[in-house]
Amino acid sequence: MAEIQIKNVAKKFGEYQALHDINLTISDREFMVLLGASGCGKTTLLRIICGLETATTGEVWIGGRRVDHLPPKDRGIAMVFQNYAVFPHLTVFENIGFGLRMQKLPNDEVTRRVERVAELMHIEMLLKRYSGELSGGQRQRVAVARALAMEPDVILMDEPLSNLDALLRMEMRAELKGVLAESNTTAVYVTHDQVEAMSMADRISVMHKGKIVQAASPIEVYRNPAAEFVAGFIGNPPMNFLPATATGNGQWRVAGQTFDGPDTEKTLKFAIRPEDMAPADTGLVAIAKVIEPLGAHLLVTCDVDGGMFRAVLDSDTTVKAGDRLTLAPQPDRVRWFDPETTLAVA
Amino acid sequence: MNARFLPYVLIAPVTFFLCVFFLYPFVLVANQAFTADGGYTMENFREVVSDWKFPISLQNTLLLAAAVVPVQLALALLMATMVNRMQKGRDLILYVWTIPLGISDLAAGIIWLAIFEQSGFLNSMLDAVGVIDKPANLLTYQNPWIVFLAIALAEIWRATAIMLVILVAGIGLIPKEYYEAAEVFGASKWKQFLRITLPLLRPSLQTALVLRVILAFEIFAVVAALGGTLFPVLMSETYAYQFDLLNSGAAAAMALIILGISIAATLVILRALRVPKGATI
Amino acid sequence: MTAVATPDARKAGRWLYVTSVVLLCAWVIVPLYFLLINTLSAPEDVQSYPKAFFPAFDMGSLSFFVTFNGMIDALLNSIMVAGLTMILSIAIGAPAGYALSRFDFRGKELFRLLILLTRAFPLPLLALPLAVMFIRTGLDDTIIGLALVHTTLAIPFAVLITFSLFSGIPMELEEAAWTLGCTRLTAFTKVVLPLILPGIAASAIFAFVISWNEVFAAAVLTIENRTLTAFLLVKLSEAPIHLKFAGGFILVLPALIFIFAVRKYLFAMWGIANR
Structure with missing residues (x-):
């Protein structure tokens, strides 16, 4: 059970107000996409949920536990980064098992879980390689596998597909959606790509200038945009x-x-x-x-x-x-x- | 630990260290320079400036800097652009050219002593080609210009490398596209160097020149090895005040004079090579 | 250059280019070669005339150097001071380099100014008041005292170099480690440190060379426990000339090796530290 509740979260960087009073509840096992143009605050919100950024005011709850003063490692989350952040000095195996080793799991348990997610992401033949020997798409798979291996309550993804070429992106989109649906985790996914948002999300939160303008199902956002911004942003060509x-x-x-x-x-x-x-x-x-x-x-x-x-x-x-x-x-x-x-x- | 205090914890050791071993002694030097007989006075400055050797050592230091730094700059720019278009053997050539970076001024002075001393390699070479019959003693007070030349050559030999390293790093940061664009617009290699490399290299030129000029005013060991007392410079005078004359006040005043010249030169360089805001790469 | 260069002109340009590269290499290497000849000559031959242009591989000068009273001690002192400087400047400088690359904090600009100021100051001059300070604290004429002064010389470089090294490690790698169960400290030791270690070694070597080569402060601050540079400086006027050359050679030798060891990092270090 991992519902995420964001209560009155605001963030200021110096004088710049990046987020205004955000309230959002993401239900257990929901796939929530934060969608918006660059600079709208979507990544900041994700990083606040993750614990990489501290909110200026407000609270973050995950699974009924207030987490905004906990470091990322104690929040029961895993994150997939935009540039994958695959550790260059470790093999794929050690990358995927990194979090498990930090939890001091026994060797055979680490091996079992690494092999399971590697198979899930179709990278079992890459386990002995280093990051420098992988293509962008393969690195992407390692990053997702590493997050899944943690068996987290919540998986956070920051534009994970934006560095892939168009064809690969479409392929990964479908695959990622399938894998996450099976893993029973709550997912928060940041993107600026409305097609990605429409195709993957259970619910989309459209963000603009540090506010959530509309949070609803993809079809609702498309058919009944709550504001002019949403109408102009979603749909190609726009309304x-x-x-x-x-x-x-x-x-x-x-x-x-x-x-x-x-x-x-x-x-x-x-x-x-x-x-x-x-x-x-x-x-x-x-x-x-x-x-x-x-x-x-x-x-x-x-x-x-x-x-x-x-x-x-x-x-x-x-x-x-x-x-x-x-x-x-x-x-x-x-x-x-x-x-x-x-x-x-x- | 709280991320707000962590950076301060991390910089605390350096800050503490520099306060104790840099700022505090600096205040002490300044204080000592302005003190004589228990009162604040300009007496130390008057003493060192009115010494007969002061104009000579000042002139020598400035002349050396004026002769050495421009040659080094030109040489470093030449080497940096040559290395930049090198395809084969770039690493080896760069290694050879940066060897002097690790060589101390004292060692450089000794190396050039091997060339300029009476039974040295310069005389041997001149002898071999038949220009001279017997070795001349070159580094004497009768030949001030040869002493000057030997010191200048040793400095150019030793300290061009640091400029080269800074400039090579700086040139590496200039995107290739600019040159390709210039080529499309019909600029020659020389024009590309003048209109693209030089202006975009300004931050590196600043760093390289400031560093070199300051070090040029601090020249000491090369002079000690090659010229001895024949060629007084500001630093050797400072050393002499401290050790031969045991006059710390005068030495401190000399130190402040060197500092003043350094600061003035730094300001001139920064001003001359200032980069307009927003015009960086 | 309006027309395309003719093949002849291009050939001439190519020839000029290669010749200049060779000449510039010779300009660096030939003086070193002369020093080598002198070092590997018998003491009598060093003062002979005219000079041989090939080394005689006589160990007379070097063995004289080794047996010269106080020389070995000076060599050991130099190594100890430089080693200590290396450890101190990295231990003290690297955390600050990390702070500069990872945090925006109030006073950051002031701190950078302090670092740059030390670089723009004739630091060896500070040896004068420090001599007084050290006498009061009993640090005068000690290895540690001199190492502290050399650390002051090396620290601005250590901070700027480690700053640019840390800046080369993406923040995302550290953040990924945090989300995978690391604290700030374990993320640093498990992810950042392994990646940065060769660079740290290079900047440590740089600090070593700075100390190894320093003359003025060493001469001012030591009397009994001279370093090699200070010892040679003091003996310049009185020592036999072959001793100078052998000493110069010993001074140059580690420099050659060290620059070779750090050559990959020399340029990366300055690229970012410049701006």
Whole structure:
């Protein structure tokens, strides 16, 4: 049982406020991804959970035990580092067994556990090698195996796949997800790659400027972004925004068209994902500017009411630059945001 | 241990050590230099400066520095750029060129004594090619310029290596792409050296020059081995005040004068080679 | 250089380049070779004229050196002082180098300034007041007293060199060790130390050479227990010339070996310490 609770955690580096009052509960065996651009505070939060960084204020609880004043070794965690941190002076075997040796486990127990995780990570033939003789992908596997060998309650990962090439990254993504699901540990995973986040996470915490903007399942984050930042950050290409003016009774005018929306007096922004539109007889009037065939789809960058607007259309659509399109948004996929608070309005 | 106090615990031994063996004796020297007959006075300075040997030793020290340091700088730059484009035997050549780094000034003086003494190798060589008939005694007061040359050569021979090491390390930090870019824009090798190597090397040049100039003002053992009392310099005068004349006050004043010259030279070098903020590699 | 160099011009350039490298090597080696000839000549031959340009491999000068009154003691003193300096400067300097590479702390800049200041100061001059201080504390004319002064000379280098060495070990390795059950201390001994040991050895050797070569403070601070440099300096005016050459040779010998031992680190050490 290893639930992680982060209570009112804030971190200041000198004058710089890296984290503002973070509250987050990660349940037992959950795969939580901390997602955000560089400098958003995701790595700082992970390092605070790990104990490599001390929070300025707030508490960290792991498995019902307050740990924020304990050193990393007493927190029941293991960590996988971005640059793998495989010890260059030790063999792969001794690297994986390093933590077990520190616990003074008997030799045969160390050998048994090292061999088990080495097999799990498919590196049993590398056990006698040194880090300098390994490829990036192999080092990555050693780093994960070393963490798993500890049989920790919580495994923390700091952009573990970011130094691998695209193909290897995709392969490791699936493998890592499988291995972690089997190991029954709680996982906290930091990344800036939304595809990685979407594909691996049970839950994503989207972070921005030292705050968690939204913590929800991948599909929820995608479909119902809680704030403009999330809508613009998740999805490739991101959501489209258009200014909207209320005409009363929950009716809104957007680029000359009328839509149903929230019944409020404020000015709102209309938002729609590029793939949630199709050409139709009536809809938003768009002038196509750039056409990018992506194989499965057609990405059309166009001009709607003087602003940039993207649509992902069926690849059969015939359209060329300068064409006039009428795009009809799927009504149940339209979202509304308050420009003042930047939050979603139902 | 708390990470907030750990760094202070770690630097405490050095700090303590330097306070006892550097700052404290420094205060003592300063104090002694300004004290005579139990009161604060400039008497020590007046005494050493008005001594007839002071202008000569000051002139000798400055002349030596002015003759030696530029040659060393040019030589070190030449060697560093040569080594930089070397493909084969780089390690061996660098080892040979850095050998003098480990050789003391006293040993260097003795080595060059073997060359310049009366029955030394210079005379032997001149004899072999038939320039002279009998060995001349070169290191005498009749030949002040030969004494000067011998000392300067010994210094250049000995202490170019430290500059070389600093400059080679500095050149190693300059990314290759800059040269490739310059080449694409049509800059010749010489222009690349002037416009890329030299400006980007400024921090290393600073370090190398400061270190060398300060050491040049401290020149002592080379002079003792080659010139003896023929060629007084500031450090040998300091030594003489302390041991031959047993005048610690005057020796302390000399020490402060050397320090003053060193600081002035350091400031000039730092100012001349200052790197604009943000213009570092 | 507007046009591509002709093959002839390139050949000439190549020739000039190789010649200069050879000449510069000769410039370093030939004086050392002369010293070797003198050292390996019989005492009478050292003053003979004209000189032979090949060593006679006569051990007369060296055996005279060995039997010269006080010389062996001076040699032993030099080794002991340099050894002590080596141990002290690493033991005291390395923790500070570690602190500089791993922590941001208040006063860090001031501390670095203190270190740089010692490098920019004619340190041997401090031997004068230290002589007085040592007489008061009974450290005068002792191996330990001189080693302490030489340590002051060597410490700025020890701090800066170990600083750059530690900076070369990624922080992540240490952090990984912490998450795998190490304390700060065990992470250091199990991960950082094994990786840094060759570098530490190199900087220790550097400290040894600094002490081994130092003349001024050694001459000021010792009277009975002279080091080799101090002994030679004092005997310069009176000693027979072959003794000087043999002594110079003994001074140079360890330097040759030490520079060879640390050659890999010489450049890395200065690369970072510069900035």
